[in-house]
Amino acid sequence: MAFITSLLQALSLTASLTQTATNVCLIEGLSTLGTLNAPTLPDFLTDLNTPLPNGFPWGTRTSNNTNPYIESLTPPTGVIRPYVFTISRGTIAPDGVSRSVILINGQFPGPTIEANWGDTIQVQVHNQISGPAEGTSLHWHGLLQKATPWFDGVPAVQQCPIAPGASFTYQFRADLYGTSWYHSHYSGQYAGGLLGPMIIHGPKNVPYDVDLGPILLSDYYHTEYFQLVEEALAPGAGPVFSDNNLINGKMNFDCTNPSVAGTCTSNAGLSKFHFQTGKTHRLRLINSGAEGIQRFTIDNHTMTVMANDFVPVVPYETNVVTLGVGQRTDVIVKATGKPTDAVWMRSDLSPTCDAANQPHALAAIYYPSANTSSTPKSTATTYSDAVCGNDNLSMTVPFYKPSTPPPQPATVETIDITLAANASNINLWEMNKSSFRADYNSPVLLNASEGETSFPAEWNVYDFGFNTSIRLVVNSFFPASHPMHLHGHNFYVLSESSGPWDGSIVNAANPQRRDVQLLQPGSTTVPSHMVIQFDADNPGVWPFHCHIAWHVSAGLYVNILERPDLINQKQIPLVMQQTCVNWDAYTKSNVVDQIDSGE
Numbered sequence: 001m002a003f004i005t006s007l008l009q010a011l012s013l014t015a016s017l018t019q020t021a022t023n024v025c026l027i028e029g030l031s032t033l034g035t036l037n038a039p040t041l042p043d044f045l046t047d048l049n050t051p052l053p054n055g056f057p058w059g060t061r062t063s064n065n066t067n068p069y070i071e072s073l074t075p076p077t078g079v080i081r082p083y084v085f086t087i088s089r090g091t092i093a094p095d096g097v098s099r100s101v102i103l104i105n106g107q108f109p110g111p112t113i114e115a116n117w118g119d120t121i122q123v124q125v126h127n128q129i130s131g132p133a134e135g136t137s138l139h140w141h142g143l144l145q146k147a148t149p150w151f152d153g154v155p156a157v158q159q160c161p162i163a164p165g166a167s168f169t170y171q172f173r174a175d176l177y178g179t180s181w182y183h184s185h186y187s188g189q190y191a192g193g194l195l196g197p198m199i200i201h202g203p204k205n206v207p208y209d210v211d212l213g214p215i216l217l218s219d220y221y222h223t224e225y226f227q228l229v230e231e232a233l234a235p236g237a238g239p240v241f242s243d244n245n246l247i248n249g250k251m252n253f254d255c256t257n258p259s260v261a262g263t264c265t266s267n268a269g270l271s272k273f274h275f276q277t278g279k280t281h282r283l284r285l286i287n288s289g290a291e292g293i294q295r296f297t298i299d300n301h302t303m304t305v306m307a308n309d310f311v312p313v314v315p316y317e318t319n320v321v322t323l324g325v326g327q328r329t330d331v332i333v334k335a336t337g338k339p340t341d342a343v344w345m346r347s348d349l350s351p352t353c354d355a356a357n358q359p360h361a362l363a364a365i366y367y368p369s370a371n372t373s374s375t376p377k378s379t380a381t382t383y384s385d386a387v388c389g390n391d392n393l394s395m396t397v398p399f400y401k402p403s404t405p406p407p408q409p410a411t412v413e414t415i416d417i418t419l420a421a422n423a424s425n426i427n428l429w430e431m432n433k434s435s436f437r438a439d440y441n442s443p444v445l446l447n448a449s450e451g452e453t454s455f456p457a458e459w460n461v462y463d464f465g466f467n468t469s470i471r472l473v474v475n476s477f478f479p480a481s482h483p484m485h486l487h488g489h490n491f492y493v494l495s496e497s498s499g500p501w502d503g504s505i506v507n508a509a510n511p512q513r514r515d516v517q518l519l520q521p522g523s524t525t526v527p528s529h530m531v532i533q534f535d536a537d538n539p540g541v542w543p544f545h546c547h548i549a550w551h552v553s554a555g556l557y558v559n560i561l562e563r564p565d566l567i568n569q570k571q572i573p574l575v576m577q578q579t580c581v582n583w584d585a586y587t588k589s590n591v592v593d594q595i596d597s598g599e
Contacts, residue, residue, distance in 0.1 A: 003254040004360045008344075012373045013364055015269025022094050022268055023108050023249050031107040033214075034248035034271035034363075036372060041211035044116050044201040048079050056203075057116040058177075063205040063312045067402045069490070069537070071146045074175050075118030081174075083113060083121070087136055087194065088128040095244045095253040096268030097222050097260060101193035102129060102184075109216050109249050109288065110182070110196025117177040117202035124169045127162045135161030135440065135583065135592065139185040140172065140198065141326060142310045142515045144488055148172045149540030150445060150576050152487055154185045156438030156598055157541050157559060158445045159576055160583035161186055164590075168579055176310040176490075177202025179214065179284035179328045187596055188549040191290035192225035199284065205312040205399045206304065208332050209279040217296060217323065217347045219289035219356060220244040220251070222259070225549075229596050232550040235425040240550050242291060245349050245361035247271045253358070271363040272372065273345065275335040282306075283331050287323035290549035292354035293388060293481065293518070296321040296329075298365065299343045299378035303331040305396075309514035311490055312399040320383035322390055324483030324518040326547035339369040343378040353388035353481050353521075388481035389520040393493060393506040401510040405492045405533045410467040416527070417476045417519075417556065428555045429546070435555030436460045436545075438598030441584060444559055445541040446576060448567050460558040461541075466565060468536050472544070473501060474519060475527035482519040482551065486560070488542035489534045493517050496530040505531075516547060539566035545599065553596035 015022075024030050032038045044050075044057050053059040058066075058075040066073055090103045104110035115121050127136050139153035151172045155161040162168045177200040184194035197214035219242035221228055232240050243259065244251050248271040255264035275281060283303075287294050297320050304315050307330040321329050337343065342364060349359035366372045390396075418430050428435040437458040444461060455461040464470050471494075476482060490513040494505045498520040505511065522528035545557035 007252055007362065008375070010375045013270055013375055014373050016265050016267045017093060017096065017269055021092065023092060024106055030105070033109060033112070034250045036272050036274060038213065041199060041213045045114060050079055050116065051077055058118060058203060061203060063203040064400050068176055069402055071175070074173060077116060077118040079116065079119045081115045081119050081121050083111065083123045085123055086126045086128055089131060093265060093268060094246055094249050095220060095251045096255060096265040097253055098263040099222055100224060102189060103193055104196060108193045110194070112196060112214060113182065113198040115174040115200055117174055117200055119174045120171060121174055122169065122171045124167060125162060126167045127164055129164060133164035134186070134189070135163060136184055136186050136189060136194070137161055138170065138182050140182050142176065142180040143172065144175045144538060145172055146175060146538050149488065149538070149570070150572050154487070154543055154599065156440050156443055157543055159443055160580035161440050162579065163582045163586040166582045174200045176200060178307050178310045178312070179286060179330050180310060181286050181288050183288070185599060187598060188225045188229045188290065188553050191221060191228065191549045195288050197286060206306040206315050206332055208282045210276055211282045212273060214284045214286055216248050216286045216288045217294040217361065218246045219292040219349055220246050221290070228550070229553050232553060233426055233596055237427060239355035240291065241355045241357050242349065244358050245347060245356065247345065247347055247361045247363040251361050273363060273365045275337070275365050275367050277335050277337070277339050277367055280332050280334045283333060285321060285323060285329045285331065287325050287327050289325050291325065292349035292356055294323045295348045295350055295383060295385065296323065297346050297381040297383065298333060299346070299376070299380060300337065301333050301343070303333050306330050306332055308396055308512070309490065309516060311513045314397040314399055316395050318391070319381050324390070324481070324516060324547070326483055326485050326516040335367065337367050339367050341367040342370040342374050342376040344376045344380070346380060350385050350388065352385045387520065389496065389518045393496065393512050396512040397507060398510055398513050404509050405511065406469050407508070409469040409471040409533055411464060412471045412473065413462065414473045414475065415558070417474065417478065417482065419478050429551055431460060431556065431558050434458070434460055436557035436597050437555065440592065440594070440598060441580065441587065443580070446572065446580070448541060448561060448564050449570065449572050451568060453564055461561050462558055463561040463564060464536060466563070469533065470536055471531065471533040474530050475500070476519050476522040477524050477527045479521040479523055481521050482546040482556065483516050483548065484519050484530065484544065485516045485547045486532070486534070486542060486544045488538045488540055490515055491532040491534040494531040494533055496520065498522065498528045500527055501529040501531055536562050539563035539570065552599050555597045557597060557599055
């Protein structure tokens with residue numbers, strides 16, 4: 001805390017390192033994220049001959065008149081947004097500590113993907129990871145992938161990994177709109193830097209003046225991800241502690257800390273933002289970390305929540321936003337300060353809920369006439385850190401109600417989460433007494449498309465057959481929180497608390513929907529719970545897992561096999577099989593060091 005106090009009292013915030021040193025290892029100026037030169041975002045993209053019926057790419061569709069889950073209602077823009085990603089190792093120092101990371105186009109965070117609702121996003125990925133070589137894949141977090149379930153990006157589930165030296169092209173619709181991110185789904189790889197923001201422009205449910213763009217909040221580690229996986233899966237291991245906390249890939253670090261190994265430069269530099277006096281600003285908050293719950297505040301300012309994950313909500317005010325790993329919240333902030341003001345943006349890893357050595361992240365917000373090298377003197381917002389969970393469900397009402405979830409779903413599955421040591425005294429997470437392990441060479445979806453319905457127990461496949469609505473009652477018997485993420489859906493959150501479910505449903509007519517929900521800590525005697533429900537309208541194989549990297553590495557993961565009777569009616573592109581041919585060829589002459597679940 002002494003280090004943070006000294007930073008708050010610094011005479012100026014002039015960075016010691018350039019953007020090249022902290023966030024870009026290839027070309028100066030390639031990425032401006034976290035700098036005052038970062039562009040604000042438009043209401044929508046107008047290049048590439050974008051059609052504008054009724055003045056918008058989505059025409060007359062609004063956030064309260066169009067069901068985003070009906071595939072035929074997605075705007076048929078016909079526009080393809082092409083991106084080329086080269087994945088390779090590089091050396092950067094986001095907080096002043098120089099270390100080897102895995103980067104996309106030499107950047108951390110990776111390039112921002114932008115599209116309009118209904119566009120097609122095309123990403124050509126070149127795997128140039130070497131020294132050592134690794135497979136990889138990219139997951140497009142939160143998108144439904146109804147038309148392209150094979151491009152969800154999870155190795156051993158929808159595809160084989162992209163082999164070293166090989167390339168692969170993802171192509172999918174921007175079928176929802178709002179704020180999200182993409183990241184590697186190969187082992188704990190994204191904790192090594194392989195991630196970036198993804199913005200889908202769509203109708204506004206709240207008016208605002210300025211879109212400040214993505215704000216990524218991320219716990220950060222000075223140790224390479226593979227060593228962290230080894231640490232998490234060592235016999236008798238406890239939690240893995242992060243070393244720092246970043247906002248848009250930046251923060252300072254105390255170089256006198258005895259944990260520092262290698263080069264460390266003090267005052268590396270913080271992220272900075274502009275506020276326009278009297279204007280309202282949209283901030284797109286993303287928890288892109290590996291483990292920690294983030295508590296986000298802005299000194300002297302109140303925030304209005306307008307969306308959680310890809311779901312616009314009825315606006316409500318708050319002074320703190322809580323985000324589990326993978327969650328996003330869009331907020332509106334009115335710049336009520338004086339033109340000369342400078343204030344702190346803060347994000348704290350929860351001391352109650354997280355494993356963090358240095359939990360505090362800072363960034364500076366400058367009004368138009370402020371000295372952009374000055375240190376803000378504002379006072380931190382006070383908030384409660386008592387609950388390792390999200391805002392009360394009664395506060396988070398979706399702006400649009402597509403339908404009321406059936407009170408009696410077609411099927412109900414109870415899943416109990418526990419932690420148990422195996423014969424080697426390695427602590428593994430179990431869901432219904434089974435810990436997940438992937439087979440990179442045999443993707444579940446490709447097997448299911450050939451009519452296979454019987455799978456090895458360790459693949460944790462839950463076959464829900466012909467059921468049209470599915471309710472999961474998830475109980476946690478361990479005193480740790482879990483940000484639970486379901487691919488391919490925005491699920492209804494019917495209930496959640498630190499105790500067992502009493503059968504009640506919150507906002508039964510229009511419950512909160514999102515793709516990640518924090519499951520609060522429980523105990524061996526009194527479990528916590530979350531109850532979610534979703535319509536089985538997306539045939540495919542969809543992972544349901546904790547989004548803490550070290551928990552999913554230790555097996556906290558199941559696969560939802562949804563409408564297998566309809567999967568074989570889909571024409572899976574031959575390139576998916578070719579990717580497995582390439583991976584098989586690689587693994588025949590190279591041993592893949594899969595020491596964890598694989599995800």
